[in-house]
Amino acid sequence: MSTRLMSTRLMSTSSNDTGGGGRRSAEVVRRGKEEEGGEGKKVKVEKLDVKPPKGTRDFPPSLSRQQTWLFSHFHAVSKSYGFSHYDSPILESTSLYTRKAGEEVTEQLYSFLDKGGRPVSLRPEMTPSLARMVMGLKPTLPIKWYSIPQCWRYERSTRGRRREHYQWNVDIWGVEGEAAEAEVLAGMVDLMRSVGLTSDDVGIKINSRAVLREVTEKMGIGGDKFASVCVLVDKLEKVPIEAIEGDLKDLGIGREVVEELLTVLGSKTIDDLAEHVGEESEAVRDLRSLLRLLDFHGVSDWMVFDASVVRGLSYYTGVVFEAFDRTGNLRAIAGGGRYDGLVETYGGERTPAVGFGFGDAVIVELLKDKGLLPDFERGTVDYCVAGVEGPEDGEAVRAAGILRGKGMSVDLVLEKRKMKWVFKHADRIGARKVVITGGEEGERGECIVKDMDTGEQVAVKLGEL
Incomplete structure (x- = not known):
């Protein structure tokens, strides 16, 4: 019997060995099918799992066209704001990401040893790579750079959240003051507008890490503890305070301190915040200045002050922001802020920097919900x-x-x-x-x-x- 005919008969026989709903049983999949090998010997060929690894995606032509369409908007908006494109290796030294224990990004790394025994990781975000490049290349500042990297994080896959995703990164280095924050936020809004979204669909929460720093310093919490507190407070949106009490105790911080912090973070307006920290607060002045500049950009209707936004990454130092779906059905669309201290964590000099990351997965889900995603099934x-x-x-x-x-x-x-x-x-x-x-x-x-x-x-x- 020819190999081809034998294969056909075996496949037909296997297809009858099914479980409920006519599905091939796990045992048959594991066993695979038999093929005729050399000298008449039969060898087992394991059936290939045709699905990509969990949390990842294939890009057949229709999805590739969709990706090209979305990326074309990323490129067009970046170009209109005078940003230059850059890229970096998807594989980086693990030490680039292990700045602060407790950060989610540290716990979600795809890490391994290369053949030379060096610990490396698939990049979970682009900003550390950018910092490494700036430190190494020493470009004349200020710079306005953007990229669309593929990033990897080992986390639970849900709608709009995958273990791999592409992310539009936009950053300005070498500029102090709120004009840089206003520039990148205006660019984010223009991207939303370019794909048909309005301020009724998307809002952008704004706050400042400096507010939290001022409050914690009055309570005697500073130094490394401050960054750790920010990481923990960021988790409170997802878990109750009891879930982080043990971590707080390890930092020597009592529940009453956190409850006082939460009172401040519950401020609904900048005026409410000023009542807690005072009008002389530098953070309050910065936020008022930023909102005034955003009004000049014509994007004020997209902005929402939210004192509870602190962002989970330890390197943020000032204004932070998150774009969100106003229906509340999806996770954050984009997020970022000022991170003047990142280069210092790598042994360099303090360097002003602000930027954001904008994922491809959530925006596509939102556009589907709004009926704004074009049909990419047919080519052109x-x-x-x-x-x-x-x-x-x-x-x-x-x-x-x-x-x-x-x-x-x-x-x-x-x-x-x-x-x-x-x-x-x-x-x-x-x-x-x-x-x-x-x-x-x-x-x-x-x-x-x-x-x-x-x-x-x-x-x-x-x-x-």
Whole structure:
């Protein structure tokens, strides 16, 4: 019996060994199927799991078109604000991310030893790589850079949250003051607008880490403890205070201190905040200045003051912000803030910096909910070219070459097919026009060009395509 026939029979037999709903049993999947090996020996071939690793995605043409569309908006907005594109390796030294124990990003690393025994990690975020590059390259400041990196975090997969995602990163280095925060926030809003979202759909929460620092310093909490407190307070949106009490005790911080912090963080307006920390507070002055600049940018209706936003990363030092779905159905769309102290954690000099990360997964889910995501199932091709005689028709090849030479996208049918199939194929791939060569028109040196939208068709000299 031939290998092919044996394989077919075995596959057919295996398909009857199913569980509920006609699914192949786990035992059959593990066993795989038998193939005939050398000298008549049978070897087991494990059935391939065709799904990508949990929390990751394949990008077949429709999703790749969707990604290209979204990334084109990232590039266009970045360019309109004068940002320059950069990139870095997806693999970095693990030490780049282990600044502060307790950060979620530290606990979610994809880490391993390379063949040289060096601890490396898939990048979970882009900002540390940017800091490394700036420290190494020493570019003339200020700089406005952006990137769209793929990032990896080992976390629970939910809607809009995956273990790998792409992220639009926008950063300004070397500028003190709120003008830089206002610039990146305006860019974030322009991206939302460019894909059809409004301030009724998305809001951006704004606060300042400096507020928390001022309050904790009055309570005698400073130094490394401050960053740890910020990481813990950021978790309170997801867990009750009891869940972090043990960590707080380890830091020597009592529950009453946290409750006082929560009172301040519960402020609904900047005026309420000023009542707790005083109008002379530098953080209050910065927030008022930022909101005034955002009004000049024409994006005030997107902004929401929220004193509870502190962000989970320890390196933030000033203004922080998060874009959110106003319906509350999705996780944060984007987030960022000022991180003047990041380079210091790597042994460099304090350097002003502000920026944000904007994930690709959540925005796509939001656009789906709002009915704003275009249909990417069909491709877009300028011409579909087919010869009556199939691939042996040199005129079809010549026609495709002429059109490609003029900058057109062309799908050349590579088999001999009936014209009914050709037109169905052209419709499926989204071809604007179909060119048919050969037949009677070919004898006259012509070809038929059909417009797929109007149905109009004309005879055209091949050299005039």
